[in-house]
Amino acid sequence: MCCRGCQAVAQAIVDNGLSEYYSNRTALPGQGHEILPDELKKLALYDHPDIQRSFVIDSGVNQREAVLILEGITCAACVWLNERHLKQLPGVNSVQVNYANHRARIAWDSREISLSRILQEIQLLGYNAHPYSALQADALRQSRRKKDLQRLAIAGIGAAQTMMLSVGLYAGNWDGIAPSTVVLLRWFGLLLTLPVVTFSAMPFYRAAWSGIKSRHLNMDVPVALAIITAFIGSVWVTLFGGAHVYYDSIGMFTLFLLGTRLLEAGARGKSIESAENLLKLQPTMAIRLRAGLQEYVPVLDLLRGDSILAKPGETIAADGTVAEGMSTVDEALLTGEPRPVLKKPGDSVIAGSINLEGPLTLTVTGVGENTVLAGIVRMVDKAQAEKPHIATLADRTASWFTLALLVFTAVVGLAWLFIDRTQVLDIVLAVLVVTCPCALSLAVPAALAAAGSHLIKRGILVTRGHALETLARVNHVVFDKTGTLTQGKPAVMDVIVLADLTAAQCDVLAASLEQASEHPLAAAFKGRVLASDLPAVQAARNHPGQGVSGVVDGQTYSLGNQDFSPASRILAENYSTRYPGATLVWLCDATRALAVFVLEDPLRDDARQTIATLRTRGIGISILSGDNETTVRHVGAALGVSDLHWQQKPQDKLAVLQAIQRDGAIVAMVGDGINDAPVLAAAQVSFAMAAGTNVANQSSDIVLLSNRLDDVPQALETGRDTLGVMRQNLFWAVAYNVIALPFAALGYVSPWLAALGMSISSMVVVLNALRLR
Template sequence: MNTKRCDHCHLEYDTSLLLCDTHFNPPKFFCCKGCQGVYHLLHEEGLDTFYEKMGETTLEPPREHLEESSRFDLEGFVSKYVKKTSEGLSEISLIIEGIHCSACVWLNEKVLSRQAGVVEVSINYSNHKAKIVWDDSVIKLSRIIETIRSIGYNAYPYDPKGGEERANAQRREYYSKLLVGIFATMNVMWIAIAQYAGYFTGMQSNIKNILNFAEFVLATPTLFYTGSVYFKGAYYGLKNRYITMDFLVATGATLTYVFSLYAMFTKNAEVYFDSVTMIVTFVFAGKYLEVLSKKKAVDTLDAYGSSLPTEVMVVLGDEKILKRVESVDVGDVIEIKAGDKVVIDGVILHGEGSFDMSRLSGESVPVLLRKGDKLLSGSLCLDSVIRYEAKQTFSSSMLTRMVTLLEDALSKKPLIEKFANQLSGYFSSTILFLALCTWVFWYVQEGSFEKALIVAISVIVIACPCALSLATPVATLVGLGLAAKRGVLFKEAGFLESMAKCDTLVLDKTGTITKGTPDVVEMKVLKEVDFSLIYALASASNHPMSQGVRRFVKEHETSLHVKSLEQVKSIEAKGLQAFCEGHFLMGGNAKMMQEAGIECVLEEQFHALSHYFFAVDGELVAIFGLKDSLKENAKSAIEALKALGLEIVMLSGDHKSVTHVIAKEVGIAHFKAGLLPDEKADYIEALHKKGKKVVMAGDGINDTLALSKSEIAIAMGSGADIALDVSDVILTNDSVKSLYDAFVISRMSLKVIKENLAFSLLYNIITIPLAMSGHIIPLFAALSMSLSSLIVVGNSMRIKMVLKRL
């Protein structure tokens, strides 16, 4: 007997009796779920060293029900994972393991909502994260988790580190199951061709028996391995008195398989193992497509604030102390230096400096803030030492409020998903009822169990949602493939349909329509100057304005020489000064020049631009006007989008004058400027109230809240990681033209999907009565099912031909 030691209690057991936990690398083995639960608890609390200290000592295995029922109610567990709402209710985020379709989400929500004391349940299908709110005086968390496990799923506190690992494991599992199904289907179809030919032309019984057995060998792993997901879903659906699509697929495939076994051994009827493999594999392919195109199972909210410090420097008289952000009180004085990120909202008390506000406002140029100006969390200090007074706590600051609003937005579920879940239940119940009525009728009419069973199986097989299931995934697969070739990545197949129904496109300005970096568009040389000096000074600063000037000089001047700067000094929030070859150089904004006694007069063409002034030995010699330039083909792409009948709106955190110029250049009539992230989100919600269905395109952290409020969120590939995570569609080539491609592909795909669904419904309306009347045997039911699938696939291929004209 092979034995192995339990990784918790260290007692030895037969390896066949141990539980293997693949969440760990290498996998861990446990003698019972109690040991497994305690090991998980110690690991989550960072107490893994317990086992090093334990050495070879053995333990008494814990009682399984104690771990299942009690650890979730322990004070340490509650303080770490459970938070209180403003109403005094308890709230937790759980990962529910085992969800493989939208019906699973529906089932969990239905069952949990029945529990007394559970106030709210919302499960995000894309990452399986559940938000549960409950009254702790009525029901305990342990009971909630036991309920989830009782219906066949597992639940544990949300852990962002293990999310991607679980998603990859699921993809690998589905991939291996699909490979088995495809291999079996391809081979069984060749055998079926021989079977069908022999049916009409005659075939020796011994050859037929060999082919039947070969089909049996191929159909068995397809049904019980590839189709295991349907058996599991059907079992737990029945356990909770719900009939799902899983039950219909499992029933049709199983009855066909059982009857084929009977036919193979008795030799009294035809076998239909080919139908078994086709039913399971075709429907499973649609599920695999969903798994491949799911969003990353990472927590967007963690990514939002992952780069923020957990401590800040608080000034107490002449003393400075580090204080955790959660402990900072209103009125505390906080000091930040160049490179520090603002965590708490406040008002500047001493100093002035440039702040990168791109995370909040999308401002392409740093903003100069002085004493008395408001400072928002999420800003980045670029070049000075600032002291400011906290006006909010950490929990009520801008960035934290954005996270809270985003969490609420992500928990909303589209109505179409709820409707689809209800429809699938009705469809499954109806088909099973019709099949049962058919069996009863024919058994009473003919008195033959075999005849009644054949006709009933024909109803289930011919009505099996093969064509219905393929109607969407095949068309979307074609659409997704074409979109990917054009630099458009849809994270879920269903987003094609959602996008096609939208009538309004909201565009962020910076990084979406424009390049996101200021470039020189106007230059005025007041006195003769060596551009090598300008290039040297501009290269000494990482400020976006300086870098824009540096790029411009490098591109337009061919006779640049290397210059060495001396005594380089950064003037806080104003610019840079240095000595070079005996000359005193200054480069920066108007305030810097005015303080040095240099007069700056701007001509009209500079008024809507950002400015960079360059002076030599106290004389102004050059002025540069900078603007964030349009992306290539932005104007033509927006004209094409308007031709599709879309209403286009541009939102920006930039000044109105700058925003107006960009809007005019690309031909957008409706725009809003100077908006903060929550104001962008409010604008999206206002459009919703007007009945608009909105697609939002953006690229920065400042856009994520608005993105989450839209039906479809589109991120530019070069955007911030958080924008990519919260988005539904990614434009990998950063091209506005790809937006047009995405709309055309989604609309064409939806049109084909509707045609496929119409055909599938018409097919069922015609064929189900024929099957019920006994005019179609399972053999021809399988053939007609295959034919309907081929028609759906062939119609989906039309998308390629139509889109070639793009």
């Protein structure tokens, strides 16, 4: 062994029953190295709370979670080894390594194991791990893209030059050419194709070998087989003579395939890039307020509860609540809505949004991985890791198709040995290339990636892999009422003055009485009057279930429901019938009713249009609510919905939903994501209205970051469009192979034409997916 680290990892692999690693790996990882004392000290720094604050999430009591970037991942066996080894460590709860972006999500119990120990174990395996950051991830992605472009450029140069040489060879077959010139042109072709085969096509070999070792025949197996067979055959002809060389076909095949893969990778990465770009908008410095002084500090030095200043025009540095000031904030990065949002004391703000008008003093509630935007990136990453049923089916079909293709190719090759030996290599290459299942494997992922990118730009965050597929089949939508169809904030819609007072005087009295109240309706009164204008209240008292009372300027007043004061009971019946669905609050003195406040939870601005749009599409609509019958019927009448259910507890809502499903409906549930958790989980697909800092905790399939209801029909339409594009892509891929295969097997398609046809079919699939805008 080169060091004690290698000896330790070898012993750990054997002792833990992981010897299968040696049969699964397809490339050697970086060498493990001794963890020297200085190295251990560096790793120990990651256990410091101040450092962990920037990337470690507290997911429960003593439960921690972090996202790391693993360097040195070369194949699927590397992923397997890291996951299996780390999961066997005491205290490690879960490990998920994403092979596509080399990102590892690790959860552990801090009482049993430290983060530095986990990092040490990863290093002993021969890999390096460091905390994930959007900037580093972007740098790695750009590095991979640069390498892909280099491969594409080499393939392009090689293909162009070998095609020029092939023109001479093909022309010579007609007009005559000296044998020495043919040999010279073939040697030039070999030299030009060598970089293409050894550098540009290397990803195909690695992926094919990984598939073979894991007993999963992927689409790279016939690709690699075609390139290697064509190159060996061409080298043989160059050295010993023969009819044809295939350097031009190799170059074109590799070029077109790399170009298609680059397009597909771009489409697949758009959704995660869109989310990660949000994180890059967060500033690195903030103005912290301490003892009346301002100081510039790194954002990662901020603690929960710190006070920071956001000046007009600046990007807000951390999640927080407004402590002082009033201003409008641009949250378009999160919601997709260009309209500024007014923020006043008590309101939540999100890191990365822009303060537009006045200075705001904020109390920090989240930094680093504990911000809303970081939570969104985690949800996007999780959604990408989940495959919908149709994607899994397409992958399985492609695998079986690859096996069938290889068997068919062998049969065709044997048949042509008896028909015409000189045509065997041409035919075999044409069959391998023309029917490569690239288009079939790309049909679904390309559509899902394009749709996900489109939705997140609109402020629609898909958090489950199956959601897009299910959206296409939804034929019934169930809405929660409070906070979903309505704004969830009761407001005073009208003031009916019954005595010799003005409406403004009644507002002041009502707000004064509600000063100390924490009832949900109290905010509707306190928001109508400035706190500085409120008179002092003596003998303030809260009467549960009735209202509040107090003495203002020597006069006793009460504010509450119709049964709270004898004066209000006399008039209550007349006004309750005049305002169906509203809450009436009565302001009275000791002898008479002074005013009636009409409170309603207003409908969202887009509620009527959303319901109308769904109805025109033939989608059934129901409303579930825990509110009383009168209020629910009032909302239903305003929206034109007849299937209404009131006074519903969570278990009642679940029973109603299940009854709708038993009738054969595919149900989408739209709720607040918190109180409606059981019914959201039971629906085939669920939407949650984003609620500021709660967005990262939503358990729904889709989160409406824009908080707009009209995004529900938009998401349903995108789901249908996506399923349509998937079916078009699958039909095209299957039809192309069914049509092209007989022609290739019968010798009517040359290898270079097969490469062109295969590449065009893959490009059609990707470009068709990119139509999802």
